[in-house]
Amino acid sequence: MTTPRTDPPLLTAEDLTKTFGVTPALDGATLQVYAGEVLALMGPSGSGKSTLLHCLAGIVAPDAGRVTYAGRDVFAMSDAQRSALRRTEFGFVFQFGQLVPELTCLENVALPLRLAGVRRREANRRSAELLTRLEVSDVAQKRPGEASGGQGQRVAVARALVTEPKVIFADEPTGALDSLNGERVMQLFITAARETGAAVVLVTHEARVAAYSDREAVVRDGKVRAPEFAR
Amino acid sequence: MSAPGRRGPTACFGDLLLGIRLGVAGGRSGWFRLVMTAVGVGLGVAMLLTATALPTVGLARADRSEARSPGPGVEAPGPDTLLYAKADTNWRELPVGGLLLRPEGGQAPVPPGVERNPAPGEMVVSPALAELLAAPDARLLAERLDARVVGTIAPEGLSGPRDLFYYLGVDSLEAGSFGVSRTDTFGGGGRGDGATLPAVFLVLAILGLVVLLLPVMIFVTTAVRFGSESRDRQLAAIRLVGADTTTTRRIAAGETLVGTLLGMVVGGLLFLAAGRMVGDLVPVRFSFFPADLRPVPALVALVVLVVPTAAVLVTLSALRGVMIEPLGVVRRGRQRRRRLGWRLVPPVLGVLLLAPLVGGLTDGTGTLVEVQITAGVTFLLLGMVLLLPWLVQSVVHRLGGGGVAWQLAVRRLQLDSDTAVRAVSGIAVSVAGIIAVQGVLGAGQAAMTDRHGDSTRFQASVSVYTEPVDWSAERITTTLADTPGVDTVNAVARPFGVSGSSTVDVLIADCDGLRFYAPLPTCTDGDTFVADGRERPEIAPGASIVLDEDDPGTRWTVPNGIRPVEQYDRLVVADLLVTPGALAVPTPEPSTFLVRLDATDPDAIEQVRTAAYRIDPLAFVSDFDEQVTSGLLGTFEQALQVGAVALLLLIGASMLVNVLEQLRERRRLLAVLSAFGTRRRTLSGSVLYQVGIPVLLGLVLAVVTGGGLGALLLAMVQEPIRFNWAAIAGVTGAAAVVVLVVTAASLPLLWRLTRAEGLRTE
16 A cells, blocks of 8 residues: 655655766666655666665766755755765765774764764764664774674664764665674664654665665666655 | 695795785786885885995095095105195185195106196196086186186096096295195095094984984885785785685785885896986085995895895784784784883983993094994984884874864774884984984084184184285285175284293284184283183293294283183183283284175175185185085085985875875775765865874974984083074974875875765775
8 A cells, every 4th residue: 555745855866867988877767755765776786776876865966867855956066065965964874884994883973973063972972872772882882893794784874873864875785794684784774764754765686675665666777667655 | 825734944935935926916906016115115225225335435535535645745856756735725615625736857746637737827627626617606716716727637536526626736836835745646645535533523424324224224114015905905815715824924925025126126226327326416525436336245235135124024013913814804903002111122222322422432433432323323213213103002092082083093093003103203213313413413513613713703714824925914914805795804913932941822913803712801902811721820921922933032021910711612722812012022923814704795705715815825714604504514414404305205205105005995985984974174184183193293202312312422522412493393394394295195086085976986
């Protein structure tokens, strides 16, 4: 059963095209992301799903088309404005966590808050709370290299959530984990994201990961096929 | 590759060979690493090889000087004798050597490199001097050496290609005159430059050598770790296929050896190529012929042995700080806590070696003491290299707080400060050494200043001891006073009096002239002063002194009321300082002419030199300012500064290579940081702190060590301890500039890597 969304989309991609060299990655991709929803972008390798995610996040500029966030054209903004947008409104989770190896896990989670100007003590307090919610408080004072893969990925999720972003972009967040750890990470991730009300754009090619989403969009040959409504 | 647990020389050799193969077949990035290492090591080795040739260069210069020095004196004139006199002069800060020649017969010896002795009015000059005389801005020198040039001196008669030397034929030399000697040969008269080396120069020479060579060696050990992170990743891949830790270390050693050996070849070629040019690039006093640049075989053997050994040891030591595991994962283990105890041994040893020499180092000190000083200075500076990693680790582990940039930098240093410290220790040694050198140099300069008197009153003096024909003291005074650039001239008589059985140094000048030699509280014509500490019955009031032994009419009685005066520090130019009014006898003929120069005329001293040369080529001109700021000390300072700048550039380059390598290694992470909105200035600031913190700590340690070493060395040569704060500020400032330049130079790459598009590299 599907529920129609009447509210305006939070994030939209309109007719995006992007080519790397002679290889087309996006070819008229159009997509809407609504506040609070979990949207899975699925598709085979090389279909353009990661490129679409990077365009939506304001990381890679499309050759043509428009990306809007809350009605504002993302690529009409200056580089500094886009950076500020990513710092304050967006969160990111990558396949390998990409935590800063020299910082402790707690400091890694606190990093986006510190970048946003939050004082160290407050940033650490909020980060510690989140690590507890994600059940990795025991590695708070350890460096990423000393934590397991699953723990590291949960720390990365905490880092993405800590600024209470409106949208979280997750690119194959469980791609480097075994199924058991992947399941646990996804449960904790989606639960925490729903609690904060953040929308999640989830790139995956695994059906069991996509099962955590409200809506699935399939990317193939640079085009998006997405249902209008959430399931 | 050896199987895990396999041991023995064969396995060891096999692993080394595999490392060597990996080193030369590592693909494009492998080749890049190899080239970087080879070039870095090559530059260092070229400098080390140049240093190994310094003894032969010095000896060759000395031999060449000896070959052109007139031989032992001969009493009687003959067909094979000639009269000669040294007539050295200066052109600005350059020394110009000269010999006046007057053959006494047809078989008179001819100097090396010269076809025949120049006839009166003829001159044979070195090629460098010929070039200088033809230069438009050396007009005053050309006016001074205005004889007809009839030839140039061949290389066998020169100490170096830039040697400024001339032979002037004259007919005015008379046997027995002041400064004139007779000989029947050239060469064998002792090495020209072989005068006893003052203790302060010995200390400076040793210090200079250590200060320049130690950082070169440090640089070499830094260069062998260029690209270390990607090498470590490569080793991790080898671990995956079954290599154990010992094997990986051997492979790493093999790979290091390739780069180092290639670097030694590059260094050898650079040495051969640059050797042709170096002789022309060094200061004039040290210029040498390429053929004289012959490394001492024993020292070359030492370089060939020490460089690869040090390279392998550094690699193995660096590998102790990382845990290389299979699956391509290189996890850095917790940094080992560095211990202070053993690191204090070398500096303490250095102090123990130097301390016994405090107050006891005299001019012309022997070889054993030279070795002791060299070892002491080396241990002390080496100790600093060992202390720096401990200091950086101890300090960064206590650092906290600050913004994100600071936090990223501090945490990075907490995790791994080795790479940064390796490069910084080179800067630290350089800075510490230069601070110590500047201290000793300052003392040397001050000592020389003091030996002249108050150079604010008179800036030069002309001494004419030969009583040249037609030149009375009055005419000399007038001629000098009329010279462009001269304000006033003060004639000073300096007779050697006799009182009873002892000689008495007397200095006769008006109050203005006397004040150059001693700070007189009051002085009027008629006053007489006695040098403080020199009072004795022979010069007490009432004592009778004959001012000129040949003229009994110059007997003078020391008046009553003479006052003791302390002459300028270290200078006891005379027992008695007498104003003309105090003499009841005719004033002896002045021989020294104090000259006050027009400070606005930069060529005033050259005008004086030219005027003095025309009065008498043997007249001796002292430029008090020149002796303070240039001369041998100036040349040394200049050489040291050039060396230090070259070193700083070299070390800066290695720091830059390290920073760029780290950035490339972290490009994915940087892109991620950028993706979630990290500002560029945060990341730039992080790089600045990461480079700057170790440098700052290195500089603090360097200033303390350099200051301490300088104080120790000054105490050794019995000079008052003083610091050249301007020099300290200059050299630390230069190091700070290196930090800024390295940071600035890394920014383009940093910005390129922090483009969020970098995420696509996965």
